[in-house]
Amino acid sequence: GVTYTELRRPCRTMILVNPHSGRGQALQLFTGHIRAMLTEASVPYTLVITEHQNHARELVRNADLTQWDALVIMSGDGLLFEVINGLMEREDWQQAIQTPLGMLPGGSGNALAASIHHYSQSPPAWNEELLLSCGFMLCKGLVGPLDLVSVHLASSQRLFSFLSLAWGFVADVDIESEKYRHVGAIRFLMGTLVRLASLRVYQGRLAYLPAKEVPKPPNERVKATRPPFTPQQPSLCSSLPCHLVPRASPKQSSLKNCVDTNLNQNSITNSSSVITNIRPGTQGNNKTASPTDSLLPSLDQPVPENWTVVNEEDFVLVLAIYQSHLAEDLWTVPGAMADDGLIHLFYVTAGISRPALLRLFLAMERGSHLACGCPHLVYEKVRALRLEPVSQQGMITVDGEVVEYGPIQAQVHPRMARLICG
Ligand code: ADP
Ligand code: MG
Incomplete structure (x- = not known):
């Protein structure tokens, strides 16, 4: 069966945002829906805003990965494609590709986010609700295997x-x-x-x-070894839609409760930092x-x-x-x-x-x-x-x-x- 592991705590997370993905609102979506959730769940993160195509690919190809416990993409599928290929272009690809990858849907093509949400056996969700579900999974921090x-x-x-x-x-x-x-x-x-x-x-x-040979039916495999979920941030959990929280109270709260709509970059830097111009280093780049x-x-x-x-x-x-x-x-x-x-x-x-x-x-x-x-x-x-x-x-x-x-x-x-x- 699938063995889920848990992210290291605190989980030092690099969040890569493509400001032009989707309707060009990925950064606003992050600030409005995800930032408060991560702060409340004590997930330390660094926000990296990509400046051009292949910026993320170059960045992860040369990054010091010992500094990061997770790489998270706030964009569409295209930015994760860059990140995976950047990791696989490294000399140490075998360890690099083991870095847990997360997806926050901010693009117009969010196929992986929709798939991950579906694998979690939650009822279908779109748009902001899908984003919240993925943000919640990031806070929960369970990690499973992904085929490439x-x-x-x-x-x-x-x-x-x-x-x-x-x-x-x-x-x-x-x-x-x-x-x-x-x-x-x-x-x-x-x-x-x-x-x-x-x-x-x-x-x-x-x-x-x-x-x-077709492996065992998926349902059996999912249920086998999923660790029990213990909410660590009750105030956060109670403000999420109830289907996101196992065994939560059936009363569905308004999504607004966990939304911070102030787009204020200074307050991002209180708990974390925003980087827009990370320069690529020189390591890696050997195939x-x-x-x-x-x-x-x-x-x-x-x-x-x-x-x-x-x-x-x-x-x-x-x-x-x-x-x-x-x-x-x-x-x-x-x-x-x-x-x-x-x-x-x-x-x-x-x-x-x-x-x-x-x-x-x-x-x-x-x-x-x-x-x-x-x-x-x-x-x-x-x-x-x-x-x-x-x-x-x-x-x-x-x-x-x-x-x-x-x-x-x-x-x-x-x-x-x-x-x-x-
Ligand atoms: P969408 O789902 O809206 O298409 P993607 O994440 O797939 O969003 O990104 C679309 C394209 O933009 C991808 O080819 C990606 O590599 C590229 N890209 C990433 N960052 C930037 C940027 N800062 N400026 C322009 N293009 C970028
Ligand atoms: Mg795309």
Whole structure:
């Protein structure tokens, strides 16, 4: 079963904020909803406001990690992607990637936050309520394992991914909808409707290594070793929505009780500090000792015989996902766990009608798309996969970020990282 450990106390936390993520309100959301909670729970933190893309990646690649007990992202999934890759680029990646990682949803794509919330067996939550739930998990400080997926690109670049690899419809919607970032998570629905109007087929070859042995059902594993929760800050707990607090009084308090709406940076520095210009140091930056991908031949070699080669070569989408949620309101993989050791591979073949595709995405809100009986939708649990696009034009995303377009392959590394959850 899953063994949750507890964060060291006091937990010295670095919180990385992307001020431009989502509607550009991540810092205000932090100050308004999270700051007081952390202060009350005596979590000492340093707020780091990123100044440009890859700032966080450079920072964690060179940071002295002995100073930190947790790295927390207040942004969308894109900033965690930077942090994980920064950690994996270090010479000491094996210890570095063991640093507990936390997620506070402040972006427009908050798939991991929605997934962690879902794994905690709480009823669905969105927006500020999801943020509060994640803030509360950070205060509780339980840490569980997180699978990572190693991704190889044609240029022999290698990336580490915690969420998804997408090609076709899903990748196009994700990137095209970034221009609607100011509307928040609903950008994916808007992007889906726009993309449906110009639905296209993507040609390519897909192959995968099926996961033959499926681990025990997730529920058994969660309940097995979760340590009992003892509220240490009763005043904080009593001000949270009751479903966030195990065995709490059924009376649901107003969310306003635990919200501090004064955006006053000086008061952040009372208990903690704000840093906006950490300079990268000089350690790390050596890739000699990275993990080996034993399941993957090189990209110019054929796939091994025990792989399945998909017959169809005309797709509407290919999506490999390793968390339950693709977005706050897209429950893509009902049975997924952060550490199930699986890549959940979905593909939709050409010939699906626009209404049928829309129905799939609408059903995904309730996680019922697999029950739609759609003959164009295929779902396989795999450990590795390879995708070779033939169409000249298209987009591939990893964790919602655009990567080089071309042949790509990936394999799962069970429990490589650690995640604040539960
Ligand atoms: P969202 O969910 O709103 O897309 P993300 O966390 O995914 O939010 O961030 C979007 C992109 O912004 C990512 O590619 C990330 O690397 C990048 N980024 C991070 N910090 C900054 C910054 N200070 N300025 C501009 N871009 C940034
Ligand atoms: Mg993003």
